[in-house]
Amino acid sequence: MLADILDRACLAPSVGNSQPWRLVRVNSMDKRAAVMENFKACNHDALQDYDGEQAKTYAQLKLAGLQEAPVHLAVFSDGDPEQGHGLGRKTMPEMLYYSTACMVMSLWLQARAREVGVGWVSILEPKVVGDILEVSSEWPLIAYLCIGYPQTQDNAPELERLGWQARSSEGRKVIIR
Numbered sequence: 001m002l003a004d005i006l007d008r009a010c011l012a013p014s015v016g017n018s019q020p021w022r023l024v025r026v027n028s029m030d031k032r033a034a035v036m037e038n039f040k041a042c043n044h045d046a047l048q049d050y051d052g053e054q055a056k057t058y059a060q061l062k063l064a065g066l067q068e069a070p071v072h073l074a075v076f077s078d079g080d081p082e083q084g085h086g087l088g089r090k091t092m093p094e095m096l097y098y099s100t101a102c103m104v105m106s107l108w109l110q111a112r113a114r115e116v117g118v119g120w121v122s123i124l125e126p127k128v129v130g131d132i133l134e135v136s137s138e139w140p141l142i143a144y145l146c147i148g149y150p151q152t153q154d155n156a157p158e159l160e161r162l163g164w165q166a167r168s169s170e171g172r173k174v175i176i177r
């Protein structure tokens, strides 16, 4: 099923059809443990940014499924792929990263259509993860994905339910010029 999800996700649009995403499936328990260590350190560090009630709430949030997820998938983006011949990224080179993010979103939808859950972990140091997984330093980390069947389902985001941040209408406003 994972192969099928990935095949379809990789049909995502990309700048110049460059398909800059580079995928690493992390099976090694040693490498998973090293990623988990980095997550713990980064999460501990992030907690220091909050005080009082907010710090208490933050400490209770589950911000990664690294321990539980059967599939760990690291998604990198090639910083200068041959494919696409530079089309569309002369003035906005960051389009490569956005293309990789499009692929992640496609993967997410393909997974959810099969009742599979995806958690995107960003509380990591990209360079450290790249070193753990022994990939080129020219491949920035875009996403570290925890993939598996969720234990529970809910229509409201967990961060809303736990009082961190509710959905708001701000992003739905359209400015007319």
Ligand SMILES: Cc1cc2nc3c(=O)[nH]c(=O)nc-3n(C[C@H](O)[C@H](O)[C@H](O)COP(=O)(O)O)c2cc1C
Pocket (backbone or CB within 6 Å): 062, 063, 064, 117, 118, 119, 120, 121, 122, 123, 157
């Ligand atoms: C760019 C991006 C980064 C994210 N980083 C994290 C993260 O570090 N930790 C976390 O718990 N959720 C993070 N999330 C949110 C979750 O991955 C996701 O919304 C959550 O697992 C719930 O899954 P669902 O949206 O399918 O219900 C991130 C989401 C995005 C889009």
